[in-house]
Amino acid sequence: MATIRDVAKEAEVSVATVSRVLNSNGYVNEDTRKKVLAAIQALNYTPNSVARSLYKKSSKTIGLIVPDIKNPFFPELARAVEDVLNKNNYTLILCNSDEKAGKEKEYIEVLKQKYVDGFIIVTSTLTASDVDGLNVPIISLDRIFESNVPIIASKNYEGARKATRYLIDIGCKKIAHIRGPLHISTADDRCFGYYDEMESNGMLEETLIANGSYDIKKTTEVTKELLLNNPDVDGIFAGNDVMAVGVLKAAEQTGRVVPDDLAVIGFDGIYLCEVTSPQLSTIAQPIYEMGYRAAETLINLIEGRFEKSQGSYSFDVQLIERQSTKRK
């Protein structure tokens, strides 16, 4: 395989000149440039990515850290990110953190060593001090991050209010919320939204919150207990769509008919909502657009077209009515 030295020799110029031509920086006489390009073609020379990384301290690679790619929310995000990267000649390193700070920090350390050009992280455990020393751009996707890192997310609080108000509007009298894990900002925001909407409708005494998890089986168990102890519950706002599937199963197992006895609404808008029977009503986030925007913003930051302060964006969410809720 031809090296940059071979090209320099063939073109009778210095290695530095070849490098200037390859990187389009610094002055190169037009005739010299043509000679170099001819040598490149004659020798079928391909600049070596790794050597370029070393020189530029850039690898045209970004790291995406998600809790678990098996959670159906993340493949859609990852796909959007990879589509943007691919179009811009970047590659994607995928990391599963299981929401563990230790694993996240390890990934960041390893990828820094590999000169990744930036990070997109979905994290609830990293803090400002974990990332402020990084000299590459970083985007917090889907979650709030207490640092001056740009955040690409959607309106979780407003969406939760919308879901709760919708259940009130269709006539539910006793609305419970099965919330996602504590300390995950999206789960917290959705829980606050539920609470505030209940309060502003004079239903504070009717609030009923159970702690679920992003696991269908665990949420099924939690919801069954809630339904058995509270036979008057006629509406449930689940913390996300995966949890809403657990709620549907709990309803089935406790003899409640959805939507007649119990209205159920989820959050996220993943394709799973259309797989269940009855199909799930939900507050849909524009998941693909979120991943797309995060990747575009990151590349703009990497390539110097954006300032950090310009990066954050909060997407609107949309109520989608399906069979699991029904206006009475």
Add this chain to the structure above:
Amino acid sequence: MATIRDVAKEAEVSVATVSRVLNSNGYVNEDTRKKVLAAIQALNYTPNSVARSLYKKSSKTIGLIVPDIKNPFFPELARAVEDVLNKNNYTLILCNSDEKAGKEKEYIEVLKQKYVDGFIIVTSTLTASDVDGLNVPIISLDRIFESNVPIIASKNYEGARKATRYLIDIGCKKIAHIRGPLHISTADDRCFGYYDEMESNGMLEETLIANGSYDIKKTTEVTKELLLNNPDVDGIFAGNDVMAVGVLKAAEQTGRVVPDDLAVIGFDGIYLCEVTSPQLSTIAQPIYEMGYRAAETLINLIEGRFEKSQGSYSFDVQLIERQSTKRK
């Protein structure tokens, strides 16, 4: 940041000696080794991954090419692969090919340039000539590959016979197969398995095959047409679980009750089977184990512990009976 030169200067040895210590190769006097290690510690020197990649032509990175991470079969595979890599200090580059040969070849070219140490590919379009020139190991996952590349897959043909025989056993008289896309080896094998099992049960004249796709909506349409034109169909073997969801929807939309009027069985064993109502019977592949084994095999090949010829493995599949089929 300290460089290898700084370490050499501090330890009063040559750069080559430091390199020998770092890479544990070649003879280094024990006292010298200690001096180098002390210098490394004193200067807080971290060997730069990119420089090491250039030197070793290895990046401790592997490329995983899947058709689309959004297809729920692939996140579980990807997660297993990443778990093994993470444990062995490798990172994962994720690529979505959309089953397009052009995109696959491009990824391979780009990743070769980045000195990835190996590839795991799920492909139906690449051929021997596309990969035989690669000087890094490659594993074909889930699909047959006409080259001396190791193949990690499961017994698709046998599984399809098992699914078909099961439908016959529970009393189905007219069994249709909604097959996956043509030229995808798993879809072909499952179709052949269905056909051969029908034949060996003297039901060749009853075979009925429709061309579906790995898209729920398209499969719903195809199946609706099949059910309307063939009111006597009382069992359907779907090409995979995603397609089986489409079959359930088609049944619902044409007024067929599953499993009473129509028994439905899928293939793969993804978690979706437990989300639908009725829950789906299926032929389960050990998806996580397949990804795990592919990654382990690849690392063994990369690190020289395996010969290519040792790599292939075919996993057994398992019939899982759920609500969508019922013994009559």
